[in-house]
Amino acid sequence: MLTTSCKKLTGICFLAFPQQQSLLLSELKNRFNISIDTSGVMNSSGSLRLSKGPQKSTFYGDLLYFPDKDAFLNASGGKLPYWARTCMTEPFLLHFDSIGQAAGELKKLQRNWAPYQYTCFRRAQLIQEKLPYINLKERKFPLTIPDSSMGLYTLIDEHTLIASAKTTSALPAGALNLVEDHENPPSRAYLKIQESLTLASSFYGCTLPGPGQKCFEAGACPGGWTWVLTELGAQVHAVDRAPLDDRLMNNPLVKFQAHDAFTLTPQEIGPVDWVFSDVICYPERLLKWIHTWLDSGLTRHMICTIKMQGEIDWKLIGEFAAIPDSHIVHLNYNKHELTFIL
Known part of the structure; x- marks a missing residue:
C-alpha cells in the first residue's frame, strides 16, 4: 500500500x-x-x-x-x-x-x-x-x-x-526571470530597471513611466535604463559626464546633459515623476542625495541602486529602509548591491 x-x-x-x-x-x-x-x-x-x-x-x-x-x-x-x-x-x-x-x-x-x-x-x-x-x-x-x-x-x-x-x-x-534582448539595449543594466519597475508597480499599484511622464536619470551612460524608459514612451533627462549610446542621443524623448548628476540640485532639474540612479558611489552619498530629492518634494518615485563598497554597513542600510514607504530589495539581477524603491 x-x-x-x-x-x-x-x-x-x-x-x-x-x-x-x-x-x-x-x-x-x-x-x-x-x-x-x-x-x-x-x-x-x-x-x-x-x-x-x-x-x-x-x-x-x-x-x-x-x-x-x-x-x-x-x-x-x-x-x-x-x-x-x-x-x-x-x-x-x-x-x-x-x-x-x-x-x-x-x-x-x-x-x-x-x-x-x-x-x-x-x-x-x-x-x-x-x-x-x-x-x-x-x-x-x-x-x-x-x-x-x-x-x-x-x-x-x-x-x-x-x-x-x-x-x-x-x-x-x-525570482523574476525576464526575456532578454541581446540586440537593442546598450547595456545589460536594462534588466535591473525592468525588474525594479515591475516590483514598484507591485508594491505601490502605480503605473509604469510612460507617455507624458518625465524621468530624471543620474549617471545614465551608456543608456540601458534610459533605453527602457524611452521604450515605455517616457521623457528622460539623462545626466552623465560621458554621452549615451548614439541611438539614444538622437532620440527625441531624451534630453542629455553632460554633468556630474549628483551636483545638480532638484530645483535645477525641476519636477519629475521618477528619479533613477545606477551610479557607482558610496552609499552614504547616495542616501544624502535621496534625502535631498525627497525634501524638495519634486518627485513621487525613486529607484536607486545601492552599490556596496566592500563590507556592508548594515546600520547605514537601515537608514535607507527607515525612509517612509520605501522598500529595500535584492533583485534577481543585482550582484553585490541592493535596490532602493519608493
Missing part, C-alpha cells in the same frame, strides 16, 4: 540567490548576529552547526533550513534577509511513495506551487506536471506580479520533499 507522511517543521527556510550563498550567510551573521558554522558540508548529506547550541541548520542546494523560526524572528526583529529570494515561513517535510501522491498532497493545501531543485530534477518535473499549471518560463517586460504567494517545494531525495504553502514571494522560487 502506498503511504504518505507529513511533518511540520519548527524552522524557517531561506532560498539564496544563485551563487550567492556566501552573501546570505554574511547577512545572517553581520545583520542579525546569527552565525552558521561553514566548516561542515553544505548540502543535504551534512548539516551546518550553529555557533551556539546543539541545533543544526542544513543547506539543500541553495535552500538553507534554519531550525528555530521563533529564535530567528526574535534575533532579526521580524525582518527577513535581503539575500533570500524567498522564504518558506511554514515548512514541512513530506514523505511519499509515488509522484501522484506528492502532487496530490500539495494540491490539498493550495493551487500554486513552484519547484526549486538541486537534485532529482526529472522527478520534480514529473511532480510539477501533475500540479495546476503556472508559468515557469522567462517573462516578457512589462508584466504584472500576482498578489498571492507562491508555494515552494524542494525534493531532497526521491521520496522526500521540503515545502511551504506560505512564502514571502508571489514569484516562482522567488
